[in-house]
Amino acid sequence: MIARRLLALVVAFVVAWPAAAQHEWYASGSKERSVRFSGAEGVALSGTLLLPAVSEIQRVPGVVLIAGSGPTDRNGNNPLVHTRIDTLKLVAERLAQARIATLRYDKRGIGASTPTPRTLEEQERFFTWQNLVGDVQAAQAELLQHDEIKPYATALLGHSEGGDLALAAAGTARIRPHAIVLASTPGLTLEEIIRRQLARSHPTLVPAADLAMAAIRATGRVPADVPPELTRLFPAYVGPYLKGALAFDPAQALAVLDIACLLVHGAADKQVVPLGDIQPLLDVLAKRKAPGEVMIAPGVSHNLKRVFGPTDPGFSGPLAPSVADKIATWLVSVLGA
Numbered sequence: 001m002i003a004r005r006l007l008a009l010v011v012a013f014v015v016a017w018p019a020a021a022q023h024e025w026y027a028s029g030s031k032e033r034s035v036r037f038s039g040a041e042g043v044a045l046s047g048t049l050l051l052p053a054v055s056e057i058q059r060v061p062g063v064v065l066i067a068g069s070g071p072t073d074r075n076g077n078n079p080l081v082h083t084r085i086d087t088l089k090l091v092a093e094r095l096a097q098a099r100i101a102t103l104r105y106d107k108r109g110i111g112a113s114t115p116t117p118r119t120l121e122e123q124e125r126f127f128t129w130q131n132l133v134g135d136v137q138a139a140q141a142e143l144l145q146h147d148e149i150k151p152y153a154t155a156l157l158g159h160s161e162g163g164d165l166a167l168a169a170a171g172t173a174r175i176r177p178h179a180i181v182l183a184s185t186p187g188l189t190l191e192e193i194i195r196r197q198l199a200r201s202h203p204t205l206v207p208a209a210d211l212a213m214a215a216i217r218a219t220g221r222v223p224a225d226v227p228p229e230l231t232r233l234f235p236a237y238v239g240p241y242l243k244g245a246l247a248f249d250p251a252q253a254l255a256v257l258d259i260a261c262l263l264v265h266g267a268a269d270k271q272v273v274p275l276g277d278i279q280p281l282l283d284v285l286a287k288r289k290a291p292g293e294v295m296i297a298p299g300v301s302h303n304l305k306r307v308f309g310p311t312d313p314g315f316s317g318p319l320a321p322s323v324a325d326k327i328a329t330w331l332v333s334v335l336g337a
Contacts, residue, residue: 024059024127030057030096037142039108040134043054043126046112047074047139054099055148061335062149064105064139064177065091068160073111074104076188076303077135078157083315086317087159087303089259098328099337103143124238126219129168129244136169140177153335157327160302164190164242164245166293167253179260181248181327184302185261187274187281189309191246196231196277200270205229216242251280260291260334264323266300268314269306295326 033049052060061318065074065088072078076087092102108126110117119124136156144151153179159165163185170180186193191213198206208227212234215223221239234242263281265274272278274296285292301307301314304323318324 001069011300013040013128018196030093033146035103035105035142037138037145039113039138043108043114043131043135045105045108045114045135045138046291047103047142048092049095049101049103049143049146051146051148052096052099055101059150060099060101060149061155061331062101062103062143063095063147063155063157063181064136064143064166065102066136066139066156066158068158068162071110071114072107074106074154076317081315084302085305085315087305087319090324091157091304094319094324095331099111099169100328100331100335101143101146103139105139107132120237125241128240129242129248132165132241133168135170136165140169140173140175142289144175152337153178155181155331155335157183158185159183159304160185161190161245164248164253167249167250167257168248170259171176171253171257171263174188176259176289179331180257181262181264181331182254182281183264183304184266184269184272185250185263185278185281185329187251187278187284189249190242191244192270193277196273197271202229209233213242213246217246229256251284254281255284255288258288258290259288261285261288262292262327262330263294264304264327265294265296265315266302266304266307266320266323267296267298267300270313271302293325293330297323297326 018152030050030052035047035049036046039045046149070078075089076085095102101172106113108114112219117123143149156166156170156177166180170177198209212226218237220243222234222236225336226234300320301305304321305314305317307314
């Protein structure tokens with residue numbers, strides 16, 4: 001009888017031990033680390049490294065998150081929109097749950113990064129296409145400086161126009177990422193996207209926009225006679241940036257990029273409209289040899305939020321669960337965890 005009881009105790013201990021060890025080994029939760037690093041031409045960029053708690057005992061994959069156009073900060077918020085959007089912050093938190101680290105940063109001139117210079121000439125040198133692409137590459141290099149990150153399991157995730165920057169950076173980086181996620185990123189050139197967006201909302205402004213873009217392509221400067229209705233789209237300092245951005249073809253860039261790619265779009269996106277505005281990326285993805293997947297989520301906005309009616313812009317609230325889960329599970333599949 002005593003021998004049987006001892007055997008039962010031993011068996012109970014052996015069965016219980018792996019569960020206790022697993023709880024200890026795969027810690028839950030996350031921790032933040034503020035970072036500051038040099039971008040292109042020495043500009044100081046400020047960001048947040050979000051690490052899953054398990055990174056204290058083992059290395060984890062890492063992803064750089066890149067904000068879209070305009071004065072969008074590291075979290076995905078824009079002062080021109082009086083609602084907290086937090087798309088990138090929410091993506092970072094979901095990836096931390098999947099044991100993937102993220103680095104998100106304030107773009108130059110925004111938030112805690114180096115502020116915008118005062119003079120027009122300085123602003124034109126500050127906001128060039130090459131500088132913003134270089135900032136993405138600098139963020140990738142900063143990610144790799146942290147011991148918790150697996151150097152062989154990194155990715156770039158760009159939202160909207162941030163996807164164009166991700167594509168350009170990945171194609172020219174000295175150390176390439178191993179995967180790329182394009183979220184709400186157009187497949188057409190920026191020139192064509194601007195033309196289509198204006199045609200949907202302010203069709204009478206299309207001819208003036210075409211003239212402005214032609215002048216920017218030719219001179220790298222915003223012409224002085226831009227109509228007041230277009231000054232937000234074409235501020236005076238943005239000429240050098242747009243000269244590079246207007247010439248960039250995202251589909252062509254993806255075609256020569258031999259890394260895994262995920263395209264994620266909301267079917268209710270009113271800024272980059274599926275399928276028309278993204279079709280070139282779909283065509284390229286189908287022809288490439290590198291792994292690729294596409295998700296077009298019903299009832300989801302440009303900011304990857306659920307839409308609850310035709311007038312709902314889809315700014316606030318959590319990420320659409322289907323989108324959040326797809327990004328996390330796909331990255332785990334290609335990078336590990």
